[in-house]
Amino acid sequence: MSEVLMIDSVLLLLVAATAIAVVEVRSLYAAAMLSGIYSLLMALVWVNMHSMDVAFTEAAVGGGISTILLIGTLVHTEREEKKRKTRVNWGALLVTAMTGAALIYGTLDMPRFGDPNAPIHNLRVPEMVNQTVGMTAGAKGKQPPPVGWTPRQNLELPLGHKQAYAMQRAHATNEARLKEAGEGHGGHGGQKADGHGAEHEAGHDDAHAHPAGDFNGHVPNTVTSLLAAYRGYDTMFETAVIFTAGASLILLLRRRRRPGENLPKQQSANLTDQVILRVMCKLFIPFILIFGLYVISHGEIGPGGGFQGGVILATAFILYGLIFGRPELHRVLPERLTDILAVLGVLLYSGVGVFTMLRGGKFLDYAFLNPASPGDGEPLGMTLVEWGVGITVCTVMITIFNQLAEEESK
Amino acid sequence: MAWNEIVCAVLLVVGVLISLTGSLGLLRFPDFYSRLHTAGKTDSLAQLCIFVGLALIDQVTVDGVAYPVDPLIRIKLIMVALLLFFTAPTATHAITKAAMLDGVMPWKKGEPPK
Amino acid sequence: MSDVLEIYNYWIYIVLMMVGFYGVMAKRNLIKQAIALGLFQTGIFLFYISMAVVDGGTAPIWMADGATKVPNPLAVPAAFDNPLPHVLMLTAIVVGVSILAVALAIIINIRRAFGTIEYDELTKIEREMEAREAREAAQ
Amino acid sequence: MFLAATFALLVGLLMILVRAVKGPTVYDRILAVNAMGTKTVILVTLLGYVSGRTEFLDMAIVYTLISFITTIAILKFIQKGRLD
Numbered sequence: 217m218s219e220v221l222m223i224d225s226v227l228l229l230l231v232a233a234t235a236i237a238v239v240e241v242r243s244l245y246a247a248a249m250l251s252g253i254y255s256l257l258m259a260l261v262w263v264n265m266h267s268m269d270v271a272f273t274e275a276a277v278g279g280g281i282s283t284i285l286l287i288g289t290l291v292h293t294e295r296e297e298k299k300r301k302t303r304v305n306w307g308a309l310l311v312t313a314m315t316g317a318a319l320i321y322g323t324l325d326m327p328r329f330g331d332p333n334a335p336i337h338n339l340r341v342p343e344m345v346n347q348t349v350g351m352t353a354g355a356k357g358k359q360p361p362p363v364g365w366t367p368r369q370n371l372e373l374p375l376g377h378k379q380a381y382a383m384q385r386a387h388a389t390n391e392a393r394l395k396e397a398g399e400g401h402g403g404h405g406g407q408k409a410d411g412h413g414a415e416h417e418a419g420h421d422d423a424h425a426h427p428a429g430d431f432n433g434h435v436p437n438t439v440t441s442l443l444a445a446y447r448g449y450d451t452m453f454e455t456a457v458i459f460t461a462g463a464s465l466i467l468l469l470r471r472r473r474r475p476g477e478n479l480p481k482q483q484s485a486n487l488t489d490q491v492i493l494r495v496m497c498k499l500f501i502p503f504i505l506i507f508g509l510y511v512i513s514h515g516e517i518g519p520g521g522g523f524q525g526g527v528i529l530a531t532a533f534i535l536y537g538l539i540f541g542r543p544e545l546h547r548v549l550p551e552r553l554t555d556i557l558a559v560l561g562v563l564l565y566s567g568v569g570v571f572t573m574l575r576g577g578k579f580l581d582y583a584f585l586n587p588a589s590p591g592d593g594e595p596l597g598m599t600l601v602e603w604g605v606g607i608t609v610c611t612v613m614i615t616i617f618n619q620l621a622e623e624e625s626k
Numbered sequence: 627m628a629w630n631e632i633v634c635a636v637l638l639v640v641g642v643l644i645s646l647t648g649s650l651g652l653l654r655f656p657d658f659y660s661r662l663h664t665a666g667k668t669d670s671l672a673q674l675c676i677f678v679g680l681a682l683i684d685q686v687t688v689d690g691v692a693y694p695v696d697p698l699i700r701i702k703l704i705m706v707a708l709l710l711f712f713t714a715p716t717a718t719h720a721i722t723k724a725a726m727l728d729g730v731m732p733w734k735k736g737e738p739p740k
Numbered sequence: 741m742s743d744v745l746e747i748y749n750y751w752i753y754i755v756l757m758m759v760g761f762y763g764v765m766a767k768r769n770l771i772k773q774a775i776a777l778g779l780f781q782t783g784i785f786l787f788y789i790s791m792a793v794v795d796g797g798t799a800p801i802w803m804a805d806g807a808t809k810v811p812n813p814l815a816v817p818a819a820f821d822n823p824l825p826h827v828l829m830l831t832a833i834v835v836g837v838s839i840l841a842v843a844l845a846i847i848i849n850i851r852r853a854f855g856t857i858e859y860d861e862l863t864k865i866e867r868e869m870e871a872r873e874a875r876e877a878a879q
Numbered sequence: 880m881f882l883a884a885t886f887a888l889l890v891g892l893l894m895i896l897v898r899a900v901k902g903p904t905v906y907d908r909i910l911a912v913n914a915m916g917t918k919t920v921i922l923v924t925l926l927g928y929v930s931g932r933t934e935f936l937d938m939a940i941v942y943t944l945i946s947f948i949t950t951i952a953i954l955k956f957i958q959k960g961r962l963d
Binding site for chain 1: 882885886889892893896899900902905908909911912915916919922923926927929930932934935937938940941942944945946947948949951952953955956957958959960961962963
Binding site: 218220221224225228229231232235236238239244247248251254255258261262265266267268269270273274277278281282285286288289290292293294297298300304305308309311312313315316319320323324326327328329330331332334336337436437438439441442443446447450451454457458460461464465468469518519523609616619620 | 743745746747748749750751752754755756757758759760761762763765766767768769771772775776778779782785786789790791792793794795796797798799800801820821822823824825826827829830831833834835837838839840841842844845846847848849851852857858861
């Protein structure tokens with residue numbers, strides 16, 4: 217019974233109770249607020265299960281942006297659900313009960329919670345982790361796996377012949393280089409990796425000796441390394457998904473602008489009459505902006521990254537829009553600027569990919585950004601990509617807030 | 627137990643007790659303003675006690691392994707306490723003003739709890 | 741009792757999914773269905789992330805070495821949690837919000853066009869429109 | 880020590896949740912959201928100390944900001960009926 221499980225079991229009961237409350241409560245803004253609470257509790261569950269980045273995203277995106285989206289919709293629709301004669305729909309309840317029972321029957325032979333030998337931990341992950349999802353701790357390039365790294369997961373993987381040949385070839389090139397490079401890395405040559413045997417080398421000196429199964433990203437935060445480097449392709453299209461959401465919001469909700477009319481000049485509801493709120497928000501907004509930039513930029517070292525930082529930046533602008541009114545927000549961030557920046561983010565991301573291709577590597581192979589010492593190219597590539605994602609997410613969230621808050625011309 | 631862990635334990639107990647009384651008040655008080663009174667105030671004090679208590683710790687042992695607490699983290703804890711010290715009262719003030727403008731009348735003795 | 745707690749997470753994820761599923765099926769209000777869809781997704785996130793936990797493991801981010809403030813390879817805990825499901829769920833959460841945003845925009849347009857966002861009233865309006873078109877086609 | 884504090888605060892969370900669901904007026908619910916945000920900040924920090932990884936304190940800052948901004952958004956919606 218690890219501590220994680222103890223806290224987890226209590227927290228998840230709260231989460232389940234909130235979920236039922238969200239579905240059953242009649243007034244819609246209560247449902248919006250409860251879904252905000254639900255996301256906050258869910259983020260607590262993620263923190264308890266050691267997944268910091270997911271907790272970050274769930275809190276910022278689920279707790280913040282979704283609640284503001286729902287409330288923005290309620291402005292245009294009515295606030296109460298229609299009174300129904302029967303409160304419970306028995307047919308739907310029966311169907312859900314049956315599917316639930318079948319699914320629960322399915323989980324009976326799932327691996328135990330936290331079981332280190334579960335199949336998910338033994339396929340591909342040891343190979344990825346063994347080649348040191350390392351860090352740029354002073355020394356350039358890949359780090360040797362730490363001493364005694366694999367006490368629990370060092371299962372002998374049945375290597376396919378192609379993989380064995382690739383590993384063997386990479387090993388041979390490493391040996392050759394080690395002989396003529398003398399002691400290997402100056403910085404911490406002392407740590408010989410006896411635990412795993414294979415001495416890893418910077419790996420990219422000759423353009424094509426990319427060792428098999430190299431996960432391309434070697435930064436302390438393995439989640440960002442996987443997100444931006446190993447799955448860089450998916451994250452690029454995910455940024456495109458966010459941009460498409462912003463574009464569809466513009467198409468659906470933005471009223472046609474008569475030529476020359478920049479923004480409909482109608483009296484906006486601002487909260488500037490409340491002195492304390494206005495002064496406090498003027499005090500906070502710079503700090504929120506700095507914090508958002510910090511979260512984007514240190515995505516490699518700690519939890520954070522493009523999505524979370526972009527959303528935090530967006531909430532700073534949204535707070536400014538809430539307090540000082542939307543025309544004021546429009547004066548600070550005109551719609552044309554946000555549209556251009558949204559496109560720019562996606563372009564920056566794919567631009568980095570094209571650039572690495574021009575440098576001779578594969579698409580989004582960050583090592584080729586700095587062929588001299590590939591260990592530095594990877595964090596550089598990932599930072600650029602995170603900034604691209606951050607810009608797009610920030611501007612799209614602001615556009616979404618702008619469109620939802622736009623009053624329909626009577 | 628070193629002195630800082632004892633002081634931290636005391637501060638934690640005080641902070642948690644204050645927080646629980648605040649939540650209990652939120653549950654049992656008859657009307658909105660009295661609930662606002664308990665939840666708003668206790669939160670600010672409870673988080674201050676807990677964060678100052680946590681800032682005293684310099685080493686956390688989890689099943690035998692002693693993880694050092696980075697001094698930067700202890701400073702950051704105080705920063706978060708200060709940040710929360712400013713935002714919580716502002717939010718409570720905003721809620722009160724909104725309720726007042728909306729004409730929510732405070733509860734008087736003898737009325738049924740709202 | 742302890743083996744129930746072993747796979748307890750997977751039961752709660754099913755409860756969340758079924759609550760979302762019921763919400764989408766039973767509730768007639770479009771916004772309520774959009775929120776229920778969010779619940780359904782969060783249940784699936786719970787399923788993935790509870791698979792990633794390793795006993796005694798910590799967050800898959802290297803430990804910062806106290807002195808040099810730089811992640812230090814030797815400060816290695818017993819094990820790291822599996823970072824793979826975390827990455828998948830990061831993407832899924834953000835896509836989930838994009839879906840919610842577009843769904844709410846469409847709901848606003850439905851409200852402006854038909855004046856209601858109750859599913860059964862909308863079907864009634866639809867039937868009336870079809871009946872009217874059929875009558876006009878008949879003339 | 881930290882585990883006991885975490886469980887105690889979880890009980891507090893349950894009480895706030897009851898008020899959030901039961902709250903007759905909308906302001907009770909906003910109050911519950913705000914109180915929940917503050918308590919979650921404390922819980923996140925305590926979970927860091929329970930798991931030994933205390934360097935993830937940025938989470939607490941994000942929670943504070945998010946609960947503050949959500950409360951302001953809801954208040955503006957209730958008070959002015961519009962968000963722009």
